[in-house]
Amino acid sequence: MQHERVLPFFAKYIESELGIVYAEHNYFQLQNRLEEIAKLLSVESLEKLFKLAETGITGQFKQLLLDLATNNETSFFRDMKVFKAIENLVLPEFQKNHPAGTEMKIWSGASSTGQEALSLSMMLTEWNLKAAKPIRYSILGTDISERILLRAKSAEYSQLEVQRGLPTPYLLKYFQKNDQDRWTAQKSITSPIEFRKQNLLSPFEFSGKFHLILLRNVLIYQPLANKVEILKRVTEKLAPSGVLILGSGESLLGLSSDYTQSAFEGAVIYQRKGAQQTAA
Ligand SMILES: C[S@@+](CC[C@H](N)C(=O)[O-])C[C@H]1O[C@@H](n2cnc3c(N)ncnc32)[C@H](O)[C@@H]1O
Structure with a gap:
């Protein structure tokens, strides 16, 4: 029964809600995850979970399904080349092209537990300490998973998490250790961030345009049509000449012609074509 009806049913549901496709050879993963959900909901078996789903997937059941279908892997300063490129290319360009005092708006799409947004905030704080003219900035972090967003908002990390990518001087400067050996980011770096x-895949529920969008390691899980659709709407959220950065294994090749591509020491930067270039 499980392989004939239950697993394809949930695979189809996850694909329609998230765009994430479970290939049949990965059904064992789906089964493991569904068994975890059944346990959390105190449902005895996958068949009973299936029966419950047939009456409607809502509330906690829906959120658990969406949470468990996503891969939330992230770390501080993940792919350091990208942060070097932002520091050496994107920030100076922004400063050159905007009047002093302009707020740099950054969007960390698929922000997971918040390390990407916090890394950007630390990087900008350090930049501002050295710069003749500081850059005002705000960072929006978004994700589909409520469980993950709660963690991002707490700004609290385990010893293991802070050991992944976070330079020790930054750990000591920007985090405080609590009694349970967990580290909490300081207000100075969390306050410019909203999660x-x-x-x-849904209409964006926030207004305004961004100067820099990081959309890393999320499109990789989407089928082609969804990638194109998401990129089209993300591009609309980017200011002319704004910058888009994808994950190191991702590219815009065959997905969008709205960008010019440049590289900085191995990191790929996509710059939205200005109004005139786009119209040409
Ligand atoms: C692998 S993590 C990447 C985190 C971070 N961008 C990085 O590169 O380290 C992918 C994140 O995308 C989120 N995600 C997956 N599908 C999504 C969707 N349709 N809409 C928004 N977020 C999604 C997951 O919840 C997860 O936190």
């Missing part, structure tokens, strides 16, 4: 729930 919100947003499914990339």
